[in-house]
Amino acid sequence: MRKVLYIFGLLNDEDVSWMARIGTTRTLAQGSDLIREGDHLDMVYIVLEGHMQVSVEGIGEVARLGSGEMLGEMSFVDGAPASATVSTLDDVKVLEMAKSDLEQRFVSDPGFAGRFYKALAVFLADRLRGTVKRMGYGEETDLDSDEILEDELDENLLDTIAIAGDRFDRMLRILGRG
Numbered sequence: 001m002r003k004v005l006y007i008f009g010l011l012n013d014e015d016v017s018w019m020a021r022i023g024t025t026r027t028l029a030q031g032s033d034l035i036r037e038g039d040h041l042d043m044v045y046i047v048l049e050g051h052m053q054v055s056v057e058g059i060g061e062v063a064r065l066g067s068g069e070m071l072g073e074m075s076f077v078d079g080a081p082a083s084a085t086v087s088t089l090d091d092v093k094v095l096e097m098a099k100s101d102l103e104q105r106f107v108s109d110p111g112f113a114g115r116f117y118k119a120l121a122v123f124l125a126d127r128l129r130g131t132v133k134r135m136g137y138g139e140e141t142d143l144d145s146d147e148i149l150e151d152e153l154d155e156n157l158l159d160t161i162a163i164a165g166d167r168f169d170r171m172l173r174i175l176g177r178g
Contacts, residue, residue, distance in 0.1 A: 004068030009164035020174040050092030
């Protein structure tokens, strides 16, 4: 859940409310594919409830994700097809946001664009660091780890965790899930 707290800590209340308003809640049954490797995506997803498995052809499972994770963000940034298949491990609820809606908001609100892309950059950097460390190039630490050293955290993160948690809870209430 720390990743959504970091992301929502970088956005403001209006950003999160807007995302909840334009997004669509989607429920997937256990064993369903949300994203298929090689498909082009026109959505970005936030996992609201449940657990997902990320797998890559020829490798197998590479990650498990839960509430508060963002999906489809790599394809959103670079426009390339999905690099993995994301399947449900149990019943899952996601918020899906159309790429076109986000891009329109970027044009009308450049501040939102900056906040959103900074949040994505931090999110992707964390995933890359975790992947590199899992490959044996260092100790595994990421935003989900309790072993992050105090001086490794952005001080602004510590100030916004409670606010970000409230924003995620507010989003869930807007969507009728809280």
